[in-house]
Amino acid sequence: MTARTINLNVNGEHKEWSVAENDLLLTELREREGLTGAKYGCGIGECGACTVLVDGQPSLSCLVLAQSVDGCDVLTIEGLARGGELDPLQIAFLDQAAVQCGFCTPGMVLMGRALLNEIPDPTEKDVREFLKGNLCRCTGYSSIVRAILTHRR
Amino acid sequence: MVPEQQQLHSIGQATWRRDGQAKVTGAEEYVSDITLPRMWHARVLRSPYAHARIVHVDTSYAEALGAVCLTHADIPKIRYNERIVSTPPHLYRDRYVLADKARHVGEAIAAVAAPTEAAAEQALRALRVEYEVLETITDPEVAMWDGTEPIYTNVQLGDQELSIEHNIAVQRTIELGDIEHGFANSAVILEREFATSRIYHAQMETKGVVCRPESDGGITVWPTAQSIHNVRQLLGEIYSLPLHKINVKRVPIGGTFGSSIQMNSVIPICVGLTLKSGKTIKLVTTREEDMYDHVRYPSRIRLKLGATKDGLLTAGHMHALSDIGAHNTQAFAFLSVLSGWWASLYKLPAMKFEGKAVYTNKTPSCAMQGFGNPQATFAVESLMDDLADALGIDPVEFRLRNYVGLGGTFWGQGPSVQSIVLSDGVPELLEKGMEKIGWPGRPVSGSQTGRYRRGIGMARGFHTSGAGAPKPGEVIDYSGAFIKVNEDGTVDVVHALMDHGGGTLDAIAKIVAEELGIPSDRIGISPADTLTTVYDVVTHATRGVYAGGGAAHKAARKVKAILLDYASRVLGIETNALVIEPDETLGQGVIYCPSFPERRITVGALAKLCQTNSWGSIAAVESLRQVNCPPAYVAYFVEVEVDTETGSVRTVRAVIGSDCGTVVNPDLAVGQLEGGLSKGLGYALVEDNSWEQESGRLLSKGFWVDGKTPAMSESPLLEDIDTFFADSYEPSGPFGAKGIGEAATNPCAAAYGNALYNALGIRFTELPITPERIVASMVAAESGATKAVLV
Numbered sequence: 019m020t021a022r023t024i025n026l027n028v029n030g031e032h033k034e035w036s037v038a039e040n041d042l043l044l045t046e047l048r049e050r051e052g053l054t055g056a057k058y059g060c061g062i063g064e065c066g067a068c069t070v071l072v073d074g075q076p077s078l079s080c081l082v083l084a085q086s087v088d089g090c091d092v093l094t095i096e097g098l099a100r101g102g103e104l105d106p107l108q109i110a111f112l113d114q115a116a117v118q119c120g121f122c123t124p125g126m127v128l129m130g131r132a133l134l135n136e137i138p139d140p141t142e143k144d145v146r147e148f149l150k151g152n153l154c155r156c157t158g159y160s161s162i163v164r165a166i167l168t169h170r171r
Numbered sequence: 172m173v174p175e176q177q178q179l180h181s182i183g184q185a186t187w188r189r190d191g192q193a194k195v196t197g198a199e200e201y202v203s204d205i206t207l208p209r210m211w212h213a214r215v216l217r218s219p220y221a222h223a224r225i226v227h228v229d230t231s232y233a234e235a236l237g238a239v240c241l242t243h244a245d246i247p248k249i250r251y252n253e254r255i256v257s258t259p260p261h262l263y264r265d266r267y268v269l270a271d272k273a274r275h276v277g278e279a280i281a282a283v284a285a286p287t288e289a290a291a292e293q294a295l296r297a298l299r300v301e302y303e304v305l306e307t308i309t310d311p312e313v314a315m316w317d318g319t320e321p322i323y324t325n326v327q328l329g330d331q332e333l334s335i336e337h338n339i340a341v342q343r344t345i346e347l348g349d350i351e352h353g354f355a356n357s358a359v360i361l362e363r364e365f366a367t368s369r370i371y372h373a374q375m376e377t378k379g380v381v382c383r384p385e386s387d388g389g390i391t392v393w394p395t396a397q398s399i400h401n402v403r404q405l406l407g408e409i410y411s412l413p414l415h416k417i418n419v420k421r422v423p424i425g426g427t428f429g430s431s432i433q434m435n436s437v438i439p440i441c442v443g444l445t446l447k448s449g450k451t452i453k454l455v456t457t458r459e460e461d462m463y464d465h466v467r468y469p470s471r472i473r474l475k476l477g478a479t480k481d482g483l484l485t486a487g488h489m490h491a492l493s494d495i496g497a498h499n500t501q502a503f504a505f506l507s508v509l510s511g512w513w514a515s516l517y518k519l520p521a522m523k524f525e526g527k528a529v530y531t532n533k534t535p536s537c538a539m540q541g542f543g544n545p546q547a548t549f550a551v552e553s554l555m556d557d558l559a560d561a562l563g564i565d566p567v568e569f570r571l572r573n574y575v576g577l578g579g580t581f582w583g584q585g586p587s588v589q590s591i592v593l594s595d596g597v598p599e600l601l602e603k604g605m606e607k608i609g610w611p612g613r614p615v616s617g618s619q620t621g622r623y624r625r626g627i628g629m630a631r632g633f634h635t636s637g638a639g640a641p642k643p644g645e646v647i648d649y650s651g652a653f654i655k656v657n658e659d660g661t662v663d664v665v666h667a668l669m670d671h672g673g674g675t676l677d678a679i680a681k682i683v684a685e686e687l688g689i690p691s692d693r694i695g696i697s698p699a700d701t702l703t704t705v706y707d708v709v710t711h712a713t714r715g716v717y718a719g720g721g722a723a724h725k726a727a728r729k730v731k732a733i734l735l736d737y738a739s740r741v742l743g744i745e746t747n748a749l750v751i752e753p754d755e756t757l758g759q760g761v762i763y764c765p766s767f768p769e770r771r772i773t774v775g776a777l778a779k780l781c782q783t784n785s786w787g788s789i790a791a792v793e794s795l796r797q798v799n800c801p802p803a804y805v806a807y808f809v810e811v812e813v814d815t816e817t818g819s820v821r822t823v824r825a826v827i828g829s830d831c832g833t834v835v836n837p838d839l840a841v842g843q844l845e846g847g848l849s850k851g852l853g854y855a856l857v858e859d860n861s862w863e864q865e866s867g868r869l870l871s872k873g874f875w876v877d878g879k880t881p882a883m884s885e886s887p888l889l890e891d892i893d894t895f896f897a898d899s900y901e902p903s904g905p906f907g908a909k910g911i912g913e914a915a916t917n918p919c920a921a922a923y924g925n926a927l928y929n930a931l932g933i934r935f936t937e938l939p940i941t942p943e944r945i946v947a948s949m950v951a952a953e954s955g956a957t958k959a960v961l962v
Contacts, residue, residue: 054204055197057425059375060458064875067375095197108195112187115838118846119672120194121375121425127195142888150884153875155373155426156672158849159883160892161842167889 024088028053029097037084044068044079047094055095055124059153066152069125070094076132078151095124098131107131110169111162118156125152130166142167177833180753181684181691182906185838188677189696190423190670202379202395202422203455210381211239212288213444213454214295215437216281217463218273221532221867222305222322225272228281229299238283238294239448243269246443249409250327253433254501254538255401256638256709261645263341263499264327268409268439273302274322275497275532276867277463279436284444284452307867311494311529314338322530326499338530340499343506345586347514348521353486357477359561362488365550366937367920369469369494370858371462372539373880376425378435378464379455382445389416390445394438395424397431397669398709403701405434406442414701421699427671428850429538430465432711433500459873466860467539468493468505470546474554482564484573487519489550491526498535502528505536507585507645508543512917515581515802516551516632517573532867534860538711540847544634544917545854549938552630552921557934560616566925567601567610570631575802583635583800584712587644590799594909596830596897597631600806604629607826607893608808617932624813625823626930630921631806636901636910637714639797648714650722651705651794654683654730658782660759660775662689662730665697667704668719673912674839675715681835682720682905686727687734688751689760689774705794713803713910716835717901722795724905729791734774737781737789738762742770799903803910804830805847807922813930815949818942820856820927822887829914830897833907843915844894851919853881857939 021036028051035046047053047070059067061080068080071093098105107130110116117123126149133140133148140148145166146159154162193199230240250264270278283294306320313319315337323335354360381393389412396402399419407414424431441454456464473490491509495502506526514522541548559569575581577595582588605611613627638648653665664683670676676696684691697703707719731751739746744764751774754761763771772780778789810823827844834840857879861870871877900907924935933948 048204049206052206053197054200057201057376058203058455059377060875062458062874064458065375095195099196104192104195111195112191115185115188115674115836115842117188117191117194117672118674118839118842119375119424119426120190120199121201123194124197146884146886146888150882153373153375153880153882155375155428155850155880156846157842158845158847159886160845160889161838163883163889 022085024085026087026089027091029094035084039085041084042080043082043084043087046084047079053094053096057121057124066125066129067122069128069152071128071132074132074135076129095128098127105131107134107169110165114161114165114168116157116161116165122152122154126154126162133166134169177906179685179906181681182833182835183837186691188674188839189680199423201376201425202381202393205381205393205453207381207383207451209451211284211286211450211452212291213282213284213441213452214291215279215440216295216298216300217460218276218278218280220273220302220304221276221307222320223273223302224305225280226301226303232297232299233283233294236294236297238285238291239444241269241282241440241443241447243267243271245447247409251405251409252500253436255405256432256647256711257501257504257645258647260329261503262329263503265323265499268443275534277460277534278497279440282440282444284448284450307532307865308338309531309533309862309864309867311492311531314529314531322497322532340495340528340530341503341506343526345510345524350486350488350521350523353521354477357485358480359558360475360477361554361557361561362473362475363554363936365472365474365553367470367546367549368859368938369466369536370854371466371860371878372428372430373875373878374426374428374430377456377458377461378437380438380441381453382441383451384445384449387416390442391418391420392438392442393420393422395431395435397427397711398707399667399699399701400706401709402434402438406439409439410442410446417701419701421667421669424669424671428540429542429711432538432709436464458875462869462873463534465537466534468495468536468543468546472546472550474550476554476558478558478562480562482562482569482572484517484519486521488523489513493528493536494531494533495528496531496533496535500535500537504585504646505543509547511582511585512544512547513551515575516548518575518579533862540850541634541913541917544632544913545920548630548632548917549920549924552632552918553924553934553936556925556928567605567629571598571601581800581802583640584638584644584646588638588640588646588800590640592802593799593903594801594832594899594901596899597804599897600804600828600830601631603895604806604808604826604828608810608824613929616929619930622815624815624930625810626926627808627810628922628925628929629806629808630918630925632918633802633804634713634910634914634917635800636717636803636904637797637800638712639718639800641798647708648718649794649796650707650719651792652723652726653705653792654726655788655790656730656734656774656778658775658779660689660773660778661693661695662687663695663697664723665699665704666719666723667699667707668715669710671710673843674836675710675719678716678835679720679723682724683727685906686724687731687760688753690753690758693759705792713913717904717909718797720905720908721797722793725795726791726793729793730789733789733791734762734777737786738772738777741772741777741780744770797903801901801903801909803914805914805918807918809922809926811923811926811930813927813945818945822852822891824891825887826893828895828897829911830899831911832899832901832904832909834896835908840911841894843911845892847915848892848919849881849886851916852923854938855920855923855940857881857941859939
């Protein structure tokens with residue numbers, strides 16, 4: 019495997035990584051940077067637990083080759099709260115009890131954030147369509163939808 | 172009814188869950204997130220064959236790569252049952268840490284550990300295994316035929332050898348009263364056969380474990396588990412380690428739904444690798460491995476019920492067959508609870524249960540939310556609707572005449588766990604449910620024409636709250652808590668209980684806060700491990716709040732008595748005249764006498780005084796076996812719309828009412844009901860697994876969503892779900908609380924089946940009721956078959 023040096027920003031910090039062709043973004047974030055908020059749920063893009071934002075767009079980091087994020091801005095769940103201040107959407111998740119086991123939560127919050135960045139005033143259908151690739155087995159999704167919609171208001 | 176004097180300051184308040192901030196910021200550490208110094212990684216070699224003798228395992232190539240290898244030859248030859256919730260004489264032991272024979276695709280045959288995951292994967296591929304492939308048995312009926320290859324010749328029951336004939340793992344017959352007499356006195360008798368599917372738990376986190384060797388010869392283990400103490404006891408038994416040298420840590424769990432009620436199969440494998448290599452080792456399974464690890468018990472249930480013309484049940488006869496797959500994890504208990512849930516739904520003057528659990532070469536069956544209850548309730552509640560129809564009685568009225576309520580006998584975990592019902596919100600649940608769904612306006616079943624047809628159906632049920640009962644049974648139910656008061660008036664609660672995400676530990680904190688008169692944000696839940704906590708059996712059977720919380724309540728009462736005793740000394744007031752109440756300004760509890768309010772001391776000041784004066788610690792440890800197992804009742808009313816051309820089913824409205832006694836965490840309790848609906852409608856309409864008959868492989872080939880776990884876009888809209896709680900108080904529970912979690916899903920599939928019957932006039936008896944099945948049955952019905960078609 020050919021290793022290559024890439025430059026990127028992770029949660030606002032510059033990083034220089036030497037990565038092989040088959041290294042995955044999820045593995046690099048978790049093992050190199052210790053950013054374990056992005057989870058391995060399935061490894062094949064079915065569950066959304068590994069979601070991070072790459073240049074503001076949701077990405078399934080278990081399917082993204084690390085070399086492909088050269089020059090990109092990567093935001094993980096650890097980078098969403100700034101200076102110890104929770105993002106309003108994180109607060110909405112807590113207010114609406116949209117967190118149970120919590121394993122899907124980082125992916126759900128980042129998807130919600132990406133949606134709100136794109137559509138500040140989404141309908142319930144928008145939310146359900148945008149987040150349909152993120153599985154949750156605990157909540158039945160209602161509280162998560164409520165969190166994203168109440169944040170809107 | 173809630174006692175009028177019960178004024179609560181913490182219980183019933185919606186608060187941010189205490190692990191919430193860690194979970195929304197990504198800081199929460201699950202097993203797969205743990206990294207330790209000098210940590211190696213492990214991978215497991217799994218059988219590609221469903222049924223095969225292992226002739227030889229060659230580890231030389233893998234070892235040449237520097238890997239440490241573990242095979243059947245390395246592990247202690249101790250057979251065990253992964254789930255030690257049943258008492259020892261009722262444990263069927265049929266497995267080793269690594270298999271002596273492959274009995275299902277995905278069975279663990281050998282394992283390797285290496286300094287990196289990539290090196291471990293390389294070593295895994297260097298293992299050579301010679302198999303002698305045997306006949307694959309995927310059908311439980313075929314499994315019982317004469318001449319079918321035995322999957323086991325013998326297993327161990329307790330400490331006795333038990334020979335296995337015709338692949339039947341266990342059989343149970345339970346008979347009460349004279350059913351022949353009962354049926355002879357019936358005006359109507361109905362009998363139908365029902366089938367429920369082997370769905371996957373689909374918890375978000377796959378199984379993992381980290382094991383570190385300690386310099387004294389002991390080990391520290393971070394597992395995915397529902398019970399840290401049971402994991403420790405089993406590891407001690409398998410590896411002959413003294414328990415004080417095994418420390419099992421409580422680690423947050425990414426969903427479980429029963430899938431970790433047993434000690435997960437990777438835990439002793441990882442421990443074996445650590446003991447052999449002296450290395451710290453991490454082992455995390457892939458999703459595909461996890462899908463070959465556990466499924467819900469399927470069932471084929473033949474149910475016969477009789478009733479008088481006045482609508483009173485006379486007798487029932489149930490035959491049940493379950494395909495348990497390759498291991499008997501809890502088949503004895505499964506048959507027990509199937510009979511028990513059935514016996515507790517409706518009063519039956521006579522009943523006979525005949526159950527069989529059969530081995531096949533498939534993924535092992537395992538407890539899943541409701542343990543036998545969704546299966547039994549689907550059959551019983553479907554047939555109850557048909558009986559009501561045959562008798563011309565309203566289905567809700569028919570249920571009210573027959574249900575087991577206040578003063579009745581409830582089987583909380585099969586025939587050996589019984590107690591008397593002390594709280595009953597069923598009439599309120601049914602009355603409000605009917606009102607909310609618009610019950611009187613529902614159509615006549617099967618009367619509609621046109622492409623889109625609507626129907627309203629209901630089903631009721633429950634789950635137990637724990638597995639406690641007045642006398643010892645076949646199931647262990649025991650919890651303990653240690654509580655201490657700190658010098659600033661805060662409190663540490665040390666409890667081994669697992670919280671699966673439902674907020675159980677938040678409930679424990681509120682119960683302790685309530686008893687001690689201290690604000691709940693001053694109650695801390697300590698990290699837990701087996702060295703520093705007393706025994707808690709396992710979070711299962713919807714026992715967390717009722718039984719785990721009961722133990723915490725008992726310890727809190729003792730702590731309160733100590734507090735008041737010392738306060739009496741300081742304040743010069745009789746103990747019985749003192750109260751503790753939270754003081755919002757001070758942010759802690761204050762002890763005072765209402766008649767002399769100036770005589771007061773904060774809990775913190777008292778604790779400090781006790782320390783400086785060397786009076787003693789304000790702390791207590793208590794354990795509790797609840798002697799009741801109260802039913803947490805639930806009622807579902809659903810309205811569906813069926814597209815008869817595509818067979819798709821839309822939930823127009825779902826009303827879910829719960830009698831969980833006092834509601835401790837109101838928002839999380841709603842979350843339990845909404846989550847119960849999601850898993851329940853998945854079970855009712857879409858979720859299933861299929862195994863290839865020849866190879867014994869999953870047809871989904873490890874693709875999770877083929878399963879098919881409902882997605883957000885497939886779930887009912889917010890305005891179409893209505894949840895509510897009965898005004899109920901359980902006298903034996905902490906502050907009147909009982910359970911909720913598993914109850915939330917149990918009657919759901921039957922409610923959908925009954926709503927579909929109302930819409931289409933077709934009785935569906937097999938789950939899931941997929942669009943394909945609906946369309947096929949519509950075609951059959953319209954091609955001249957009878958009005959009521961059985962599918």
